[in-house]
Amino acid sequence: NFAVTLPQKSADELGELATSIETLATDLNYLKRERNEFLASISHELRTPLTYIKGYADILLKQNPPTDEREKYLAIIVTEINRLNLLIQDLFELAKIDKNSFVIKKEKIDLSIFLKRLERKLTPAINEKNMIFNVHNPSSLNLHADPIRLEQILLNLLDNAIKYSKTGGLVELKVWKEKKTIHFLIRDNGKGVPEKDIPYIFNRFYRVEKSRKRSLGGTGLGLSIVQELVHAHGAEITLKSQEQIGTEFEIIFKENEK
Numbered sequence: 001n002f003a004v005t006l007p008q009k010s011a012d013e014l015g016e017l018a019t020s021i022e023t024l025a026t027d028l029n030y031l032k033r034e035r036n037e038f039l040a041s042i043s044h045e046l047r048t049p050l051t052y053i054k055g056y057a058d059i060l061l062k063q064n065p066p067t068d069e070r071e072k073y074l075a076i077i078v079t080e081i082n083r084l085n086l087l088i089q090d091l092f093e094l095a096k097i098d099k100n101s102f103v104i105k106k107e108k109i110d111l112s113i114f115l116k117r118l119e120r121k122l123t124p125a126i127n128e129k130n131m132i133f134n135v136h137n138p139s140s141l142n143l144h145a146d147p148i149r150l151e152q153i154l155l156n157l158l159d160n161a162i163k164y165s166k167t168g169g170l171v172e173l174k175v176w177k178e179k180k181t182i183h184f185l186i187r188d189n190g191k192g193v194p195e196k197d198i199p200y201i202f203n204r205f206y207r208v209e210k211s212r213k214r215s216l217g218g219t220g221l222g223l224s225i226v227q228e229l230v231h232a233h234g235a236e237i238t239l240k241s242q243e244q245i246g247t248e249f250e251i252i253f254k255e256n257e258k
């Protein structure tokens with residue numbers, strides 16, 4: 001009789017191993033599917049502006065339209081080229097993040113100076129839409145973070161707050177310290193995110209109302225980059241939003257460095 005009776009412990013271990021292999025296989029399949037979907041989205045997103053560019057360039061070449069129409073077509077071509085540019089920049093950013101080949105260079109940031117500079121940078125966009133920008137600037141508060149990345153995170157969220165708000169709207173930026181955490185709140189009273197879209201809002205290429213967003217020129221990659229950069233700092237980002245009322249993003253940094 002060659003039947004092998006496994007000691008109880010190894011049988012349990014084998015069972016556990018089998019379960020982890022199964023989980024791993026499911027994870028790998030999921031990652032493969034996600035990667036394929038991502039590549040499909042990239043090709044689609046790159047192809048759309050190229051189709052416009054080719055279409056209008058062809059008309060310009062072959063039909064020699066009158067000057068006013070020519071100008072209109074050239075303007076569309078330039079817009080679509082800018083869009084491709086933004087898309088490629090964002091894709092490079094994500095590729096760097098995915099390869100873990102970007103480094104967070106943390107340093108002590110004096111938030112009061114930092115926020116003043118940020119406010120100045122946003123003034124033209126705020127003024128252009130006749131909006132109000134309230135910055136609650138804390139005095140003497142420092143944060144250990146990568147200043148370039150922190151600026152990128154906040155500019156992205158504030159740009160969205162402006163972009164998805166009506167003329168004359170209000171954008172707020174609040175920063176405060178709790179016991180061991182530093183909080184950033186970015187709030188607008190713009191169009192908000194529908195409840196059903198909230199769970200997907202940080203996904204790559206995710207946009208509410210796909211066709212409308214084209215005219216606003218986004219890539220749908222901004223928030224996924226923001227989330228990766230926040231996580232790279234060991235921080236968390238959450239979102240609360242209500243349609244037609246507004247949107248609020250909160251970022252929480254753990255302040256454990258001296």
Ligand code: ADP
Nearest residue numbers: 160161164192207208218219220221222223247
């Ligand atoms: P996009 O380049 O389209 O702005 P993002 O990743 O930055 O892409 O944002 C994803 C989507 O989330 C946007 O298309 C928009 O529908 C929604 N969104 C982001 N920020 C806001 C906001 N402050 N108010 C309303 N909707 C927003």
